[in-house]
Amino acid sequence: MKMKKEGKNEKLLIDLCECYISLSNDFSSECLSICVPCLLKVASNKERHEDIQEELEMALLALSNVRCCVVEQELYLGAIKEIIQYHQEHHNLTRLAYQSAWQFLINRLFKDKRLEDMIMNELHFGREASGELEELSKCVDWKREKAEEEEERGKERREELVIWRWLDAMYYFLYSCRLWNEELAGVIGSVVSVFQASRDNRKRISNQCIYLFKRAAENVIMKIDVLLNEGVVDLISEEMKQPSLKDGIMFESLQFLKNISRKLKEKEVDKPEEEKRKAIKRKIFEKMEEEGYEDCIESIRKIFDFLKEQFCDGLSLNIFDYFVNV
Incomplete structure (x- = not known):
């Protein structure tokens, strides 16, 4: 009886x-x-x-909701590291549970930069995130527009949810991380693949990819070669030509190009790298000029400079009202 009572009390504590x-x-x-x-x-x-498995998933899903707050390392670090490493070896978690474990850890990075090296070089976030995205993408029929039967789409929607959550975790990671790792190139490549697959019928996912591309371009450690070699600049410029593109996504896309422009103007200390940068700069600026986006970027700069200097109640809430070149 005592053991049963203790078991019930423990279950009640977990539920609470x-x-x-x-x-x-x-x-x-x-x-x-x-x-x-x-x-x-x-x-x-x-x-x-x-x-x-259900209990593990519920526990980790709950933990993934602990966002921007400080949690002392001694409360979680050893356990969450062991959970992730054990899954990497034995694959004992569901995809949602594994993503949730990573989400909880990535959420801690903003407040605790000491986690960077472990996340990137011990637990290999870049490798794991890109690998999970690739596997999940295979489970989704991206060409399907509407579900014939809700039951048929149930599992697929679950996979799409986990894909979206990985993109969210990557976004948050790029917001906080200041340590370069070559595996990050794989992350960008996997997001490009998801964007290409989802852009026609899964706008929520493809839009999240654009947010992530913009965040990557903002990150000081993200190498511009990666964004160019993975074709992100071409994808963004193609997307901006879509007649049905929403203002918010146009804004994110222009911000991406603005940050690419900024990165190209940075100086390299190493001479060979600087020569390589100059060649890339010529190629990208020619493309931007050909597409007419340099004028758009200049418009953004002028508007932002104006808004920094003064706030005017009479300004429209739609910043695109002030673009003369779009």
Whole structure:
């Protein structure tokens, strides 16, 4: 009886922790000090029973909701690292659970830059994220416009959700990371593939790819060669020609080109690299001039400079009202 009571109490605590994290927007350090270790203990279970899999997924999904707040490393680091590494070797988690484990860890990076080296070079975030995107993409019929039957689309929608979550994690990672790793080139390549597959029938996903491209171009450590070699500049310029493109996506695309322009104007200390940069610069500026986007970028600069100097209540909320070159 005592064991049953203890089991029920433990299950109740787990349920309460999941509910608190899933429903709360304001996490207290006291509650997190209880909830995080409790749910990580559940997620550390290495059994492969179906019920256990559901418990792991729910625990990690709840943890992935712990966004921009400080969680002390001693509460989570050893456990989450072991969970990720064990899955990499034994593949014991569902795709959603594995993504959620990474999401929880990436969410900590913004407040704790000490995690960068471990995330990139020990746990290989770039390799894992790009590999997961490639595998998930194979499970989606990208050409399908509408579901014939809801049941047929159920599993596929789940895969699409996990793809979107990986893109979100990559976006957040590029926002916080300041350490270069060659595996990041694979991340950009995998996102390009998802964008090309989703641009016709999955706008929510393809739009998220554009947000991520813009974020990559903003990141000081992202090498411009990667964005060029993976064809991102060409994809963005092609997308901007679409007549149905929404203003928000046009804005993100122009911001991407603006940051590419900025990166091309940076100086390289190494002479061979500088010569290589000059050749790339000529190629890209010729393309931008041919497409007419240099004028658009200049318009953006002037508008942003104006808005930095003064705020005017009479300005339209739609910034594109001020473009004369679009």
